[in-house]
Amino acid sequence: MSNSQSETKITRRGFLRTQAALAAAAAVPMPALAAAPHTKSAAGVDYYDKLGVQTFINAAGTYTNLSSACMPESVQEAVALAAKKWVRIQELQQKGGAYIANRLKAEGCCITAGAASAITMAAAACIQAANNCRPIDIPRLIGTPQYPKNEIITQTPYGYDEGMVLCGAKIVVVNTLEEYKRAFNENTVMTNHENAAEVVKIPVEDWLAVAKEHGVPCHLDAAADMPPISNLWTLAEKWDLVCFSGGKGIRGPQSAGLLLGKKKYTDLANAMLPPVEGVARGMKVAKEQLVGMVAAVDWILSQTDEGLFKESNDRLAVMSSMVKDIPSVKTRVIVPAVANHYPQLVVEFDPKVIGATPREIRARLATGSPAIEINPHTGSTRASQGVDPMPNALVVTAMLLFPGQDKIVGEQLRKVLKNPKSVGTYDPAVKLSRG
Numbered sequence: 547m548s549n550s551q552s553e554t555k556i557t558r559r560g561f562l563r564t565q566a567a568l569a570a571a572a573a574v575p576m577p578a579l580a581a582a583p584h585t586k587s588a589a590g591v592d593y594y595d596k597l598g599v600q601t602f603i604n605a606a607g608t609y610t611n612l613s614s615a616c617m618p619e620s621v622q623e624a625v626a627l628a629a630k631k632w633v634r635i636q637e638l639q640q641k642g643g644a645y646i647a648n649r650l651k652a653e654g655c656c657i658t659a660g661a662a663s664a665i666t667m668a669a670a671a672c673i674q675a676a677n678n679c680r681p682i683d684i685p686r687l688i689g690t691p692q693y694p695k696n697e698i699i700t701q702t703p704y705g706y707d708e709g710m711v712l713c714g715a716k717i718v719v720v721n722t723l724e725e726y727k728r729a730f731n732e733n734t735v736m737t738n739h740e741n742a743a744e745v746v747k748i749p750v751e752d753w754l755a756v757a758k759e760h761g762v763p764c765h766l767d768a769a770a771d772m773p774p775i776s777n778l779w780t781l782a783e784k785w786d787l788v789c790f791s792g793g794k795g796i797r798g799p800q801s802a803g804l805l806l807g808k809k810k811y812t813d814l815a816n817a818m819l820p821p822v823e824g825v826a827r828g829m830k831v832a833k834e835q836l837v838g839m840v841a842a843v844d845w846i847l848s849q850t851d852e853g854l855f856k857e858s859n860d861r862l863a864v865m866s867s868m869v870k871d872i873p874s875v876k877t878r879v880i881v882p883a884v885a886n887h888y889p890q891l892v893v894e895f896d897p898k899v900i901g902a903t904p905r906e907i908r909a910r911l912a913t914g915s916p917a918i919e920i921n922p923h924t925g926s927t928r929a930s931q932g933v934d935p936m937p938n939a940l941v942v943t944a945m946l947l948f949p950g951q952d953k954i955v956g957e958q959l960r961k962v963l964k965n966p967k968s969v970g971t972y973d974p975a976v977k978l979s980r981g
């Protein structure tokens with residue numbers, strides 16, 4: 547049971563009370579509410595409980611399998627209102643995209659079904675631009691010689707390449723600047739680079755300059771690279787296209803994302819969105835997600851990096867103060883350089899003194915009551931996204947917590963570090979989620 551749920555319920559109830567009060571004041575009946583059989587369930591049933599789906603406090607970070615962030619209240623309210631009316635989806639796509647482009651000082655914006663979908667949309671738009679074909683033709687590119695221009699150069703193969711292959715792209719992986727220069731030919735339509743790539747062998751300035759010589763657009767995967775908030779506008783000044791995940795730092799709906807950049811390409815991407823039957827037909831963004839994405843951009847622009855960092859640091863200080871007197875425990879705060887650039891608490895300890903490994907502690911917290919997920923980098927033996935290995939440490943984040951949850955996490959950390967077996971269960975055979 548997290549505070550988030552009770553807070554959500556209070557908000558929704560408050561909202562319905564307001565609606566009821568307004569209707570009573572206007573002395574008109576509310577036929578829509580009375581007639582809608584789903585009204586009651588939408589307001590009251592906790593479907594996580596009903597389905598037996600376990601909830602937990604997310605002290606891990608914006609991990610996909612951990613359902614990333616909970617939306618801020620203003621975003622939740624905008625989504626709830628959006629769910630009560632019909633709109634023409636293409637009009638909402640266009641106006642929502644234009645609004646975000648304006649707010650983020652980008653030439654163009656396409657609201658996508660997440661950053662992974664934005665990568666597909668970028669590839670599809672660039673293939674379309676290079677071959678001068680219609681959006682409707684994109685799915686037919688796959689495996690046909692009819693549209694020969696389909697090569698995308700990437701520096702590092704990564705988990706999202708399939709999103710480009712999906713629209714008929716041929717991926718050309720390069721490792722050196724020489725290979726990169728040689729990889730361009732008349733079929734090259736785009737280059738793709740991951741901002742947080744661990745092995746960066748080709749300097750970004752060279753990457754951009756060589757592509758520019760060939761007139762090939764460059765896409766940057768910056769899915770998890772906010773904060774700093776300014777990345778939302780500075781990156782698109784340098785790159786032709788940039789994608790962000792909507793559900794990570796921006797805290798919008800998890801199935802929304804942004805493709806920002808040159809209007810020529812974002813217009814092509816927008817023209818491919820459902821109901822158009824093409825590569826994006828299965829990447830529909832519902833009205834609730836479209837509005838949620840717009841509201842989340844408004845929300846993040848109402849924040850400051852300093853404010854967000856202070857909030858995290860204050861919460862991590864609460865947790866740290868609750869564990870640092872435990873024998874062998876040492877705490878420090880780190881901030882990864884590019885992706886997930888927010889304060890994270892490293893709780894180092896001697897497993898022999900504590901009587902459990904970091905891996906065991908993580909499993910016990912996840913199965914304890916309340917259940918708490920901490921960062922999967924806990925107990926790691928390899929560096930990841932610029933963070934050193936943490937073989938003897940827990941990694942804890944506070945960015946996504948609701949007020950008061952810092953203390954709950956601190957209490958559980960204290961309990962489990964003082965007496966590991968008193969919290970949750972541990973089965974070494976059970977594989978822990980990568981996040």
Ligand SMILES: *Cc1c(COP(=O)(O)O)cnc(C)c1O
Nearest residue numbers: 660661662663769770791792803
């Ligand atoms: C999370 C992530 C994605 C995918 O983002 P979604 O919004 O979940 O589709 C893509 N690339 C990188 C580098 C990411 O971290």
